[in-house]
Amino acid sequence: MKAVPSLTAETMALQRSFESHRPKGRRLFCDPYADAFLRPSLRALATASAIPGLRRLAVGLYDAVGGPGPRPSAIVRTKVIDDAIAEATTDGTQCVLLGAGYDTRAYRLPALKDHRVFEVDHPITQTAKHLVVDRLGLDDRHVTYVPIDFEHDRLADSLLSAGFDPLVRSTFVWEGVTNYLTGEAIDATLGVVHDLTTGGGVLILTYIDARALTDPTPFPEARRWVRAVTRAEEPWTFGLNPADASQYFAERGLLLRQDDSTLDAGRAWLTAQGRSEHGSGLYRIAVLEPEHGDRD
Ligand SMILES: C[S@@+](CC[C@H](N)C(=O)[O-])C[C@H]1O[C@@H](n2cnc3c(N)ncnc32)[C@H](O)[C@@H]1O
DSSP: OOSSOOHHHHHHHHHHHHHHTSOTTSSSOOOTTGGGGSOHHHHHHHHHTTSHHHHHHHHHHHHHHHOSSHHHHHHHHHHHHHHHHHHHOOTTOEEEEETOTTOOHHHHOHHHHTSEEEEEEOHHHHHHHHHHHHHHTOOOTTEEEEEOOTTTSOHHHHHHHTTOOTTSOEEEEEOSOGGGSOHHHHHHHHHHHHHTOTTOEEEEEEEEBTHHHHOOTTOTTHHHHHHHHHHTTOOOOOOBOHHHHHHHHHTTTEEEEEEEEHHHHHHHHHHHTTOOOOOOTTEEEEEEEEOOTTTO
16 A cells, blocks of 8 residues: 555545535435545545536536446446445444545444544554544544554454454444455455354445456446556456346355445436436445354
8 A cells, every 4th residue: 555645535525526516306415524635636526516507517627537337437436335334323333434535434434423433544544544633623523533454453353452342233334445455465354253143133235346467357437447456556456247246145144135336226216306317337236145154
């Protein structure tokens, strides 16, 4: 990883900001804090998108650089995961946001406001986030920051010493991260999630279709997208073929409950709002249930 805060985390904040500036009733969600994580030039672009006459220009400019896939895919995945967290969060559960970046769910989702949230991320991005959360004056007493590098540090030890309780039901979210890691780091992290969920729980993660890395022809948006993340010096390194996903996760003690592309997951919502944009076939959201033989 680079020694600067994650650019792809900031890009996600920008995409969420564009969506949040859409009129009420014509957006998939609202993240009122997303703007605060943006550098001035990107904040100006996001603010311009709130002005009806400029919206198309501002968002169009962004899509022209990034290509047609990333933004609609990002907003669909945000909505799917918001809903999945709300469904999984019940009295007394805890939530772990792995590679949290500038995810503000701990503050904006009513479901999480009264629950313990652990935000795990690379220390450089996490420090940048903390400064913004402080500046905004957000009440983060329910949030515990856990700085780690998935490639080098011991997630289990860090979570346990931060107060995570494996006997309490947990919602783990790993959004927009597996595609930047090595297979070894993913294996180790999935192992930790499995081992720390003896109290029950769910893991919601995203992954990219491995074919986008080798033969992008099935995905018209793939080439530009791969180029954009490489330019950001956060290249995609890992993907899974959806046909193999169930077995891959089963071998790691995780039962695949749901697995959709953002193209399929977002279709009905976007159509209902009269929007012609669509998610991406290469970007997938999986819901997994850790299996513990002695409990089942
Ligand atoms: C695309 S951003 C996603 C952020 C957030 N989950 C979201 O969806 O908005 C990728 C995140 O993964 C984190 N990340 C990437 N590689 C990492 C590593 N080796 N260790 C810890 N965090 C890492 C980055 O710091 C960044 O916050």
